[in-house]
Amino acid sequence: MRKTFFDYIRTMMLAVFAMLVAFSVQACSKDDEGGSIPSGFCGTYCNNHQNRVYRYYTFYEDGTGEYRMEGNVSLHQGYFTFEFSGDKVICKGSSTGAWDDGSVSGSNINTTFTYSGGRLVTDGGDVYEKIY
Numbered sequence: 001m002r003k004t005f006f007d008y009i010r011t012m013m014l015a016v017f018a019m020l021v022a023f024s025v026q027a028c029s030k031d032d033e034g035g036s037i038p039s040g041f042c043g044t045y046c047n048n049h050q051n052r053v054y055r056y057y058t059f060y061e062d063g064t065g066e067y068r069m070e071g072n073v074s075l076h077q078g079y080f081t082f083e084f085s086g087d088k089v090i091c092k093g094s095s096t097g098a099w100d101d102g103s104v105s106g107s108n109i110n111t112t113f114t115y116s117g118g119r120l121v122t123d124g125g126d127v128y129e130k131i132y
Contacts, residue, residue, distance in 0.1 A: 003025065037061065039117065045120050051052045057062035057091070057111075057128060058119070065091065067109055080109045089113040089120060 044058040053071040057081060069076040078095020095108040113120035113128070120128040 031072075036064075040118065042116065043130050044132050046131045047126050047128045049126065055128070056131075059089075062092075067091075067093070067095050069097070075097065076107075078107075078109050084115075087115050089115050 009070025024125065037062050042059050044056055047054065047055045053069065056066075056068040056070075058068075058082045063081055063083065064125070065080050065082055067076070067080060074097050076095045076097035078093055079100070080091045081089045082089055084090075089111040091109055091111045095107055095109055097105045097107070113122060118130055122128075124126070
């Protein structure tokens with residue numbers, strides 16, 4: 001039996017459909033890995049501790065972030081990388097702080113948050129709300 005033009009089109013359409021299915025299955029499996037970023041996670045989270053110190057963690061989609069702490073007598077700025085493990089967000093990096101007396105100090109950022117309900121919570125119970 002001789003193939004018609006429509007037989008070739010149907011074969012080509014089936015091949016395209018099979019490729020689309022293969023790519024969509026691959027994309028879904030990658031998104032469902034435990035280390036993927038939850039929808040809406042990236043942004044800046046703030047904690048106002050005792051109405052005088054503000055701590056900001058800003059998370060970017062590429063797995064990096066910025067830390068900023070603004071207090072009455074100091075200002076700290078730092079950078080970190082982060083990863084997810086289940087509902088935990090693990091941040092590692094470093095920051096530098098300047099104090100009103102002119103001194104400067106450095107420290108490591110080694111923080112683990114629990115991500116729940118769109119909030120970040122430390123083991124000590126400090127809650128960080130997303131501000132943008």
